[in-house]
Amino acid sequence: MQITLSDVRVDGRREPMLEPVDLAWSTGECVLVAGEPGHGHTALALVATGRLDPSAGEVRIVPAHAPSRRGGQPARGTAASLRAVTAVVDVPGVSEPDDALTVADVVAEGLALAGRRSLRRDVTRWLAEHSLTADRGRRLDQVPGVVRTALLAALAAEDPDVRFLVLTLPDRHGGEPSGWWEVAQSLAGAGYGVLVQCTRASARDLGADLPPARGGSLHEPPVVALRARPAPPPAPPVAAAPVRTDDDPQEDR
Structure with a gap:
């Protein structure tokens, strides 16, 4: 499955919220896009997931079983179909949780939004499964940034x-x-399929070959800095069936 943006632009009341951008990313792939804060990140996150209509251009979702271009163009995805298969994680002013909430509160809310049971015992089980039991009572703004990102992303992924x-x-x-x-x-x-938005400085820290933003580039839309398709985790080993011998007492029962 793939999401594609073709010459997508989002206009604001006084100036563009997002300059024209082309982007595509697929399931099993993570794409890093870099741009300066305040220049298109929120608009890109919302328009790419069907939560904001573009002023121009087209956003499509291509199902895994769709024909190739040689076999005909796949149907354009509707905003509703995009919203159904996407989640925006920690978008400032949109989906970021209240920093005053405890980790347990955030988990309960996240499970409920994903259509999962969110009783106290469900929250306790989820925290244990994600090695976060010790953080249960901490405020969200007290947990390290990486833990916050992993927590919120895992909750978003709870929606099947x-x-x-x-x-x-x-x-x-x-x-x-x-x-x-x-x-x-x-x-x-x-x-x-994971789209990560960051500043150009962070992208350079990750090895992306991006020059510092100067002049006109300060207002450019986020650009693709890195693209990776990690290998899936190894399958757990399958336990071998016990081998019986002639001396196995079960044979005599």
Whole structure:
């Protein structure tokens, strides 16, 4: 499955919220886009997931079973179909949770939004499964940035219909970029399509060949800085069946 943006633009009341941009990313892939804060990140996250209509251009979702271009163009995805298979994670002013909430509160809310049971015992079980039991009572603004990103992304992935995740500016919470980039790659390895938005400085820290933003480039839309398709995690070993011998007492029963 793939999401494609073709010459997409979002206009604001006084100036463009997002300059024309082309972008594509698929399930099993993580794509890093870099741009300066305040110049298109929020608009890109929302328009790419069907939560904001573009002023120009086209956003499409291409199902995995869709024919290739040689066999005909796939149908254009509707905003509703995009919203159904995507989640926006920690978008400033849109989907970021209240920093005063405890981790347990955030988990309960996230499970409920994903259509999962969110009773106290469900929250306790989820925290244990994600090695976050010790953080249960901490305020969200007290946890390290990478933990915050991993927590919110994992909750978004609890929705069984979600196939694409957008992580918006995880670098604004501090920490090494390699931490949240590793989170993104692990999600892609699990089969999700992951779009990560960051500053140009963070992209350079991850090895992207991007010059510093100067002059007109300060207002350019986010650009693709890195693209990776991590290998899926190895399958757990299958336990071998016990080998019976002639002396096995079970044979005599």
